[in-house]
Structures are given as structure tokens and as C-alpha cells.
Amino acid sequence: MNASAAPEDAPIRVLLADDEGLVRSGFKVLLDLEEGITVVGEATNGAEAVERARATRPDVVLMDIRMPKLDGIQATARIAGTRGLERVRIIILTTYDTDEYVFDALQAGASGFLLKDAGPAELLHAIRVVAAGEALLAPRITRRLIGQLTARRRAATVAEDRLAVLTEREREVVALVGRGLSNHEIGAELFLSPATARTHVSRAMAKLGARDRAQLVVVAYETGLVSPGT
Structure with missing residues (x-):
């Protein structure tokens, strides 16, 4: 839990x-x-x-x-x-x-x-x-709302600097969180156990200073890991 x-x-x-x-x-x-x-x-x-x-x-x-x-x-x-x-x-x-x-x-x-x-x-x-x-x-409303707002703000966001702290696997995981996938679904997508997926999510949250998964979704859109049309 x-x-x-x-x-x-x-x-x-x-x-x-x-x-x-x-x-x-x-x-x-x-x-x-x-x-x-x-x-x-x-x-x-x-x-x-x-x-x-x-x-x-x-x-x-x-x-x-x-x-x-x-x-x-x-x-x-x-x-x-x-x-x-x-x-x-x-x-x-x-x-x-x-x-x-x-x-x-x-x-x-x-x-x-x-x-x-x-x-x-x-x-x-x-x-x-x-x-x-x-x-x-x-x-x-999630994709349309966040997509519209982040499109306006993305110009002010230095994506690579923000994502530099993440490993390649953690970037993949954040992108999947941004698409709304659960830990079980992320694990299936990346051929990982749900526990391993959860660990990657937790590490990404810690590195990005995200309070919870909702803020990871925002980061995924802001940095372009997920596009509004994905």
C-alpha cells in the first residue's frame, strides 16, 4: 500500500x-x-x-x-x-x-x-x-485542460534542465504517468513488476520535487514528455 x-x-x-x-x-x-x-x-x-x-x-x-x-x-x-x-x-x-x-x-x-x-x-x-x-x-477534461495550459507555458520551461535528474527509465515512467497509466499498467508496458514501476515513480517524484502523481502529470505535459494529443 x-x-x-x-x-x-x-x-x-x-x-x-x-x-x-x-x-x-x-x-x-x-x-x-x-x-x-x-x-x-x-x-x-x-x-x-x-x-x-x-x-x-x-x-x-x-x-x-x-x-x-x-x-x-x-x-x-x-x-x-x-x-x-x-x-x-x-x-x-x-x-x-x-x-x-x-x-x-x-x-x-x-x-x-x-x-x-x-x-x-x-x-x-x-x-x-x-x-x-x-x-x-x-x-x-484532463488532457484538453492541461494540454492547453501547458502549451502556453512551455516556452518558459527549460525541459532538459528539469529532466536532467532523471534516468532514461524514469523519463519513460513519468511519460506513462502523464498518460494516466497505473503502476500495474506501467509495469505491463515496460515489462516490469508493479512494485518496480512504483519504485521508479517514487524516485521520479522525489527527484522532481513532486508531491504526488498529479504533479508528475503536470511535469510530463510541461516538459513535452507527453503532448496534448497523445
């Missing part, structure tokens, strides 16, 4: 951060009915989300982007940078698939994003995936 994941026998602890009461209530009703998931707190703005994260140590935060006091990106960055909260995983909730702030949220330390109109099954799956230490990037 991934070292950042919650213990298998413990419920997944979720913090809800959204300035709309109806949204929080809807999520809470759904999650309270689900076995193995418990809501440990609610926050109405970004500053409160940071405070509640420090107080409750959740496994997963469902974080809205547009909130008062601190927006979701700023709150994500503060949580990700707080000692003792390294294991907290953040799912950014966005209303529109054109929301460019999502990219900034991933760079700030979010583990993925999800549209607010996602169905209950998709939301529950997202929470479990992220709690297990994996990245969660909504399939219907």
Missing part, C-alpha cells in the same frame, strides 16, 4: 470546504451514508479550510476553488506546505471544465480535480482513489 494512504481498516476522513451551504450539505448527506467514509469537518472559506485541516487531520479535502478570504488554490498551497499535513490529499472541485485555476491548484499541491456535476459514484470513487495515494484527474 502507498505510504501516504490511510490504513485499510480505518474510515476515510473527509473535510468539506465550500462556501455554498447547499453544496456542503449535499456532499455530507451522500458521504454519511457511505460505509468507510466519514465527514470530520466543514469549512466555509479557504482560511477556515486550513484551520480545520490542521485541527482534524483529514485524509481527503474536497476543496472548492472560488471561496472568500483564501481561495481554494491558496488554501491548498498552505495545507500542502504545513508540517504534519503531508498525508492530506486535496481534490479540487470546479464548476466548469474551462477553469484555468485547476492547473494552478495542481501545482499548489492538489492531488486532482473533479467537476461539481460529477455523479455520486464518481465522487465516491474519487475520494477512495485519492485516499489511496493515487492521482485523480477527471478523464473528460
Whole structure:
């Protein structure tokens, strides 16, 4: 099991951060009915989300982007940078698939994003995936959104300098992570065991200073290891 994941026998602890009461209530009703998931707190703005994260140590935060006091990106960055909260995983909730702030949220330390109109099954799956230490990037918007944004920023990125720390195998692995492959799928693609694939992923994350797999996806697009049309 991934070292950042919650213990298998413990419920997944979720913090809800959204300035709309109806949204929080809807999520809470759904999650309270689900076995193995418990809501440990609610926050109405970004500053409160940071405070509640420090107080409750959740496994997963469902974080809205547009909130008062601190927006979701700023709150994500503060949580990700707080000692003792390294294991907290953040799912950014966005209303529109054109929301460019999502990219900034991933760079700030979010583990993925999800549209607010996602169905209950998709939301529950997202929470479990992220709690297990994996990245969660909504399939219907990931490639187009990240591809568009990184295409604009790539000119400012010195790809070779950034990737110089990686071995050739690690570059291959980062490219496959960027394409959305799991450790098992990477292993099959490169004729490696899943454990070896996981080791390469972990080493690449450490060398690139990536907090989790979601940030490896960003790096893969930024540096051209994966192109938007791949």
C-alpha cells in the first residue's frame, strides 16, 4: 500500500470546504451514508479550510476553488506546505471544465480535480482513489485542460534542465504517468513488476520535487514528455 494512504481498516476522513451551504450539505448527506467514509469537518472559506485541516487531520479535502478570504488554490498551497499535513490529499472541485485555476491548484499541491456535476459514484470513487495515494484527474477534461495550459507555458520551461535528474527509465515512467497509466499498467508496458514501476515513480517524484502523481502529470505535459494529443 502507498505510504501516504490511510490504513485499510480505518474510515476515510473527509473535510468539506465550500462556501455554498447547499453544496456542503449535499456532499455530507451522500458521504454519511457511505460505509468507510466519514465527514470530520466543514469549512466555509479557504482560511477556515486550513484551520480545520490542521485541527482534524483529514485524509481527503474536497476543496472548492472560488471561496472568500483564501481561495481554494491558496488554501491548498498552505495545507500542502504545513508540517504534519503531508498525508492530506486535496481534490479540487470546479464548476466548469474551462477553469484555468485547476492547473494552478495542481501545482499548489492538489492531488486532482473533479467537476461539481460529477455523479455520486464518481465522487465516491474519487475520494477512495485519492485516499489511496493515487492521482485523480477527471478523464473528460484532463488532457484538453492541461494540454492547453501547458502549451502556453512551455516556452518558459527549460525541459532538459528539469529532466536532467532523471534516468532514461524514469523519463519513460513519468511519460506513462502523464498518460494516466497505473503502476500495474506501467509495469505491463515496460515489462516490469508493479512494485518496480512504483519504485521508479517514487524516485521520479522525489527527484522532481513532486508531491504526488498529479504533479508528475503536470511535469510530463510541461516538459513535452507527453503532448496534448497523445
